[in-house]
Amino acid sequence: MSQHIVVIGGVALGPKAACRLKRLEPESTVTMIDQSALISYGGCGIPYYVSGDVSDAIELSQTSFHMVRDAKFFKEVKGIDVQILTKATRIDREKKCVEVENVTTGEKASINYDKLVIATGASPRTLNLPGDDLQGVNYVCNPDDAVRIREAISKGQVSNAVIVGAGFIGLEMAEALADMWGVGTTVVEITEQIMPRLVSPALATMGQKHMEKGGVTFHFGETVTAIEGENGKVTRVITNKRTLDAEAVIIAAGVVPNSDIAKEAGLNVHDRGGVFVDEFMRTNDPDIYAGGDCCLVKNLMTDQPTYLPLGSMANRQGRIIGTNLAGGESRFDGVIGSFVVKLFETSMAGTGMSLEMAQAAGFDAISVLLTQIDRAHFYPTKELMTLEMVVDKSTRQVLGVQGFGSAGDAMVGRINTVAAILKTKPTIDDISNVEIAYSPPFAAAMDILNTLANFADNAVCGISHGVGPDGFKELWDNRESNECYFLDCREKPDAEPVMERNPEHWHNVPQGEVRQRMDEIPKDKQLVLICNTGARSYEAQITLAANGYENVINVHGGMASIKKYGVEV
């Protein structure tokens, strides 16, 4: 069978779908149009070009074997016709054609299709701020933006930068500017934390504290009201609380799907944007497929349509569309919602639902937070990793795991492992027994993921009662007024410096001596137990509970967590 395919959009999904189709059905023809001159680039690489990790912007548009993926490449190597600088203005579903317009010449034309792929992507969310058209105000959208930002910085024109938004792109750009170029970088975020909703306040604070050490300043709960400048160039950002000097502003307030053309063609589109597709990535018109950043897909945790604009989704969906264009029946079941972001020497990652998301979705959810060494404790390259697991108390279903760790692949590996089974609705016990390949350089004999689930088990069964570093901070900050008895369960030499700084409030009974020295421990106070990571304080909690102590709290993740969280004791 030979057919003609039109693809609207030449980045990520479009090329992937087109190339897959051409491999399966070489006799068919493809026309791919894009309104830009630049196609098939790795937009996710922009922060790494700005930082200098990627030396030349052209690398973002190259294959892994250094061929530039331009119109000529697609024609010669892939057999695909590409029309750049060509905007699709209307889809005529009856006539099965796409009306297009050359953005340079204004010339109009119409391209017939047998099947159509809508791969129009997304656009940065604009905030309609006064002054957002000043020179130096940027969105992070395509390699041209990247080149412009890096050029201004490398010419020494930028002493201070303001980033609006503390999501993925905002944080990646903050790292790029502060780390590599020493630009005074301030992030203004409307919510109270980085990566809002995606991770808990405790994990978010750990990431924030690490970025602050790297020179990034954060202002939370704050909104930008205007951008001001001189001679057409930005100089200041005005928020509802302060004025910030800035020679560069990056607006990273998320993206919105480019789904207007689909909506105007009468395809099913969400009220707030985003094309609806079925599991074959087909719209409600069987001859029209859509995928990537312009689409909504099913969230496998909630069964609701969700928006997850990631290059990885576009690539996988693109292959599926290519297969189905050629008569296949390949399915995209939906997404779990995994993410990862590098923050200087650390990483933050997650999958499934955060506690906030789970509670909002109606689950009877709790979370436990654990800080533990990421491989055998005697292995020299070990590092601390913090993981938080969200579970439903009544069904014991694991709803999500989020984490904060070093910048290597150890943490994201654990997150991917959980992600792989989340759609099977695993219980705590499934993760307690998930098989992590064991050898001391790569894992602990009881791996952190197994321990995390064991910990959740103990919490759900009511054996372990605890607070995270945020809960500890609240108790500690109010230590003068509350009746808490802070008991350090580590050995004396570890506890002593803290006791010296806090002679009234910090007490020490090593966990191994709790049985023998129980008379020193008051029964009438709220006991707050802490050790390095929470393991010994958990044991102490059990010993005390067995001896009639009723009011005992264990600090999840122990000193390691509160240090990452930024609490000084």
Next chain:
Amino acid sequence: MSQHIVVIGGVALGPKAACRLKRLEPESTVTMIDQSALISYGGCGIPYYVSGDVSDAIELSQTSFHMVRDAKFFKEVKGIDVQILTKATRIDREKKCVEVENVTTGEKASINYDKLVIATGASPRTLNLPGDDLQGVNYVCNPDDAVRIREAISKGQVSNAVIVGAGFIGLEMAEALADMWGVGTTVVEITEQIMPRLVSPALATMGQKHMEKGGVTFHFGETVTAIEGENGKVTRVITNKRTLDAEAVIIAAGVVPNSDIAKEAGLNVHDRGGVFVDEFMRTNDPDIYAGGDCCLVKNLMTDQPTYLPLGSMANRQGRIIGTNLAGGESRFDGVIGSFVVKLFETSMAGTGMSLEMAQAAGFDAISVLLTQIDRAHFYPTKELMTLEMVVDKSTRQVLGVQGFGSAGDAMVGRINTVAAILKTKPTIDDISNVEIAYSPPFAAAMDILNTLANFADNAVCGISHGVGPDGFKELWDNRESNECYFLDCREKPDAEPVMERNPEHWHNVPQGEVRQRMDEIPKDKQLVLICNTGARSYEAQITLAANGYENVINVHGGMASIKKYGVEV
């Protein structure tokens, strides 16, 4: 409820089960006996102590907070009685007691139990070689062995060492000796490859070549017939093919379960050793549990009993036994068979079945091998990773994945991800769409795991025909006699050096020029297409197939694979 528990064996599973029980049921009492003086050590750390990565052997017996896990620790901190140097000689199930004997004094006693845990572990397989009692001949069993080996080496008494067996322990010890101490290290292995059965010959050869660069010599298909010495000390190892000088010999021929005491008590034990347990880790006597290295567990891929002596299994099973001793109903469903081993700057890992195992189990199995960059190709810290996926052709079930990569956590993370879902019997399509958290520093937009499954899909569908590096080597070695036409699909500057070395046999048409230059490519020969990693040669294969070429082979993993495999072209 208060009960008395007896645990036979004080390493890994025994302590774990005992401690978990004591946390759940503090009022119960536990007696843990071990015939050795040393308990609760991390035996898996021995190679890292020998190498010097772990500086002091005591670290292997410490908790992560540097407390030595000795009898005093268990008594004071855990409330567990430990009797060291105490050998269990018989289990009397009727009287519910264990007869014991002090190995120093010979004193005998009997310990009653309400419930019993058999955690007798495993012993190194002895080969009954003449001379295996000479000084300098070692098994890798407990920290005492480790101390003895390292002492001899650090005193300069060892110039050459022979290791018998190329499994995990043999390879870890080979690295320890060659890498850290510069000892001339030779591994003698009875089969034809390292890690026999667990990985394919292709992956095994990649690991072997890397270890050879590190100074390790291998002799495959060879058996040790005798060990010889002078003045009671080893000096030579005699094989069926040669004599090797050696001042140290390490016998690493696997381990056998210590299940005699269970068998003598009438418990169900496999003919070749290994206690049978149910999913609650219970033997056929409901008051007797067993776990860890003395047991067989269910292989979830084959539903057959299998032997997987790993510290991680012992720890997880130990917790389950502890829970069940306290009246719980915790289950150990079985094992997938994941493993990982560090080999100098690389790692080898796998899960599920290798091709050999799958074919032996009756599956209509094939495998595909892929070499690809482990994160975004423009990200500076990228590395090559090789993965092999084993699938059933008729059902498309994924049976296993094995890999060879750098020594970081990137590859084992992919293996763990697949392992997590293997028991759900995933198809190729499930792995094509497995959700890998995406960001350029951590993954490619189309991650290697997704690509691997896509590649398997293409192979099963008959779109891609190929050979691995082993198949290529055979074709290349016979290039004078066979009718192969080796066609390099890379750009000319990449292909030119190989063409100059092989003007008769090596040809070049860049993939992008295949359509235009098809008349240069013979139709009557067996075409062997190769590029850097196999992606462009796959495209070329499709183009040629669409134009009537019938005899075209693609080299899986391309130049990257054959280089790792050690083929020079």
